[in-house]
Amino acid sequence: MPVLPASAQATASSDHATGTLLVERSAATPGDTFLGALRLKLADGWHVYWRNPGDSGLPPTVEWSSSPAVTAGEFRFPPPHAIPLEPLMNYGYEGEVVLPFELKIAADARPGDQLTISGLFDYLICADVCIPEAITLSITLPVAATPSADADASAVIAATLTKLPANLTGRAAIERTDAGFRIGVADPAVAAALVDAADVRFFPNGPEILHPPLQPARTGPEGVVLELQASDFVTPNSVIAGLLVIETKDGTQKSWEVAPTPGPMPDGISATEFVRTGVDPAKAAAAARASAPAAPLDFGGAVVLLGLAFLGGLVLNLMPCVLPVLTIKAAGLVHTAHDPVQSRKDGLAYLAGVVICFAIVGVILVALKAAGDTSVGFGFQLQYSWVTAFFALLMFAVGLNLLGVFEIGSSLGGVGGNLADKGGTSGAFFTGLLAAFVGAPCVGPFMAPAVGVALSQPAAMILAVFVVIGLGMAAPFVLLSFTPAFAKVLPKPGKWMETFRQVLAFPMFLTVVWLVWVLGQQVGIDGAAKALMALVVLAFAIWVASGRSTAGPGGEGQALVRRLIGGLLLAGALAWSWPVGALGGG
Structure with missing residues (x-):
């Protein structure tokens, strides 16, 4: 009975892209070799990355x-x-x-077999923000005699295939310069393409080359020479290719894989300075601004x-990633609303926690900027999958x-304890730290332009912007804590608060589910499984350390042993999840 050909396409969509799995064959033969492809159609304004994403991103x-x-x-x-x-x-x-x-x-496949070509395709897709997305595509391919x-x-x-990079038939050379490298290419096909060239660029395979918007170039009858800036990743043994x-x-691209060898530049490649034409004016202006130092802002x-x-800080209170923590703070407000003095103390403690956390983020960004790292921005921590696992x-x-299950003096948000004592104020402070910490990756609509401009300003302005973001985020709760009339509309604390605390x-657990899902998009099912195992070990460590694993409270020695075992188990949980970072770190 003949094998009927199957459809060689499968399509699925994520939030910002539609992916199609394509296969040249509708029926294959044993030992056959052919091509498949992933086609991604992206929403307007969004982009995905080349094999080397440049300053940020993932392929x-x-x-x-x-x-x-x-x-x-x-x-x-294809060329990017x-x-x-x-x-x-x-x-x-x-x-x-x-x-x-x-x-x-495989050669041992038999006519009549039904083979599955299936994969989970992950891609980081970006506009003003970056989102890891994934689709699963699957095709059933029959095996036939022909x-x-x-x-x-x-x-x-x-x-x-006609757009993929070609191999050079000529010569490519590289030599060191004060700023970095000079690469020269002498090749007939390159020389022919330069006759009608609007732009020319070298895309490096690795991080050894900085990514300025425009690379100075000179051309001649035989080819082209480009001046490249070296990055801090260059070592004496670095091999530059790209x-x-x-x-x-007319907007088409021609590209060649280049692996230059050390040596003098070929003849006939640097007669005249290359003048770029036909470059999108908006992109050219953005590129120039990207490399030019920004002037300090005036007072206005x-x-x-x-x-x-x-x-932006105000809007941050509405972001999904911070809402679970804010509900804890809201419960704390209910506890202290009938004690104006304690309510004001907790409000100021919460303000201090939020502002200090944002100030620390600002200091880190200033330090990275001073070290020459321009690839970070607000929420940079979520580029690393180990940070997602830690969250x-x-x-x-x-x-x-x-x-x-365990207590730490008072609960993290000051819920369920005696909030008239120091523990309640401490809880409010650490709730502020946590709220800012988990809120940092959420870029509100007013925050994106503010942080983008701030990162181009002097260190003092960067720190000022982050402190003010913290003030904005904390403002609603501080205002409520200083408003006596607020207490009149709230129920009095009672046993119901312990139930509310548990609710x-x-x-929080739903947030954990979301974070593990994000982690799965970053590192795959194996990395997500490791994180889930780490959660189980963490729960066991807390159970042991809290003393719930024993019939009685025990003495100080027994408590010390419990905490030691719990600490070792906690270290094991962190160590078990640590390879997740190696699998998918940004």
């Missing part, structure tokens, strides 16, 4: 779950575009990108910037605390 990846008889190769990336996002320069794709890869069918082609998929893949991309005046500009920062562990511990644990 698309795939975790295959195909039939054992199917072997898939790595993505082959330079995407300036002040003050960063990224390399990637807008609109649509097709990433081909090779597929091999191959059958899928015309539509083959046409898309064939068109993409992609030479020439964009012609500083007032506007700080005003935006304050509004999950922290939120899980807070949830256990709210359920009463608040469940938004």
